[in-house]
Amino acid sequence: MLTVGLTGGIGAGKSEVSRLLVEHGAVLIDADRIAREVVEPGTPGLAAVVEAFGPEVLAADGSLDRPRLGAIVFADPGKRAVLNSIVHPLVGERSRALEAAAPADAVVVHDVPLLTENGLAPLYDLVVVVDAAPATQLDRLTGLRGMSEEDARARMSAQATREQRLEIADIVIENDVPLPELERRVAEVWRELARRARPAR
Known part of the structure; x- marks a missing residue:
C-alpha cells in the first residue's frame, strides 16, 4: 500500500x-467529506459540538447549522481550537479505518x-x-x-x-x-x- x-x-x-x-x-479518503459525516444528526460528534457550543448551532431540522457555527469559530481562535479538538480525532479515526479496509496494493x-x-x-x-x-x-x-x-x-x-x-x-x-x-x-x-x-x- x-x-x-x-x-x-x-x-x-x-x-x-x-x-x-x-x-x-x-482509493480516495476525503477529509472534508468525513468531517461532514462525523457531525451528521445522531452522531456522537454532533452531540459533542452541541455540548460545546449550545443548541443554537443546530438548524430547525436538527442538523448542524454550518454558517452559524462558522461565524462563531472563525471569529475566535479559541473556539476554533475547541471545534477542531472534537472533529479532528473523529476524522482521523474514520480515515484510519477506511485506509485499513483498502487492498494491500x-x-x-x-x-x-x-x-x-x-x-x-x-x-x-x-x-x-x-x-x-x-x-x-x-x-x-x-x-x-x-x-x-x-x-x-x-x-x-x-x-x-x-x-x-x-x-x-x-x-x-x-x-x-x-x-x-x-x-x-x-x-x-x-x-x-x-x-x-x-x-x-
Whole structure:
C-alpha cells in the first residue's frame, strides 16, 4: 500500500486531480467529506459540538447549522481550537479505518486541504501538491465559484503560502494548464504512484 497526502490551495484544482486519480484506480479518503459525516444528526460528534457550543448551532431540522457555527469559530481562535479538538480525532479515526479496509496494493489518496497548515506531511508515504499561480486561483474563485475578490483573497491568505506547500511536496502537479494537459500529467503521476505501491505485495 502507498499512502499519499494530496493538497493544494483553494482554487488550485485539487478536486479535479483527486477525481482523475480515482478514475485511474486510487482509493480516495476525503477529509472534508468525513468531517461532514462525523457531525451528521445522531452522531456522537454532533452531540459533542452541541455540548460545546449550545443548541443554537443546530438548524430547525436538527442538523448542524454550518454558517452559524462558522461565524462563531472563525471569529475566535479559541473556539476554533475547541471545534477542531472534537472533529479532528473523529476524522482521523474514520480515515484510519477506511485506509485499513483498502487492498494491500492500493494507492490510498488522502485529500487533505489543510495538510500543510496542520503539519501532516509525515503521516504519508509521499505528498502531492496541486499548484496554481495565485492569479489563476483568484480567477477560479471569482469566476467559477462566484466569490467576491475580497472574500477570495481572504480565503487564500488564511491558508499556507504557495512556498510552504511546495516545500513539503514530493510531487507537484501544475494546474495552470488546459484540462487535457492536466489529464496527461495526472496519468504520468499515477504510473509513478502505482509503481511505488507494487513492492508492498
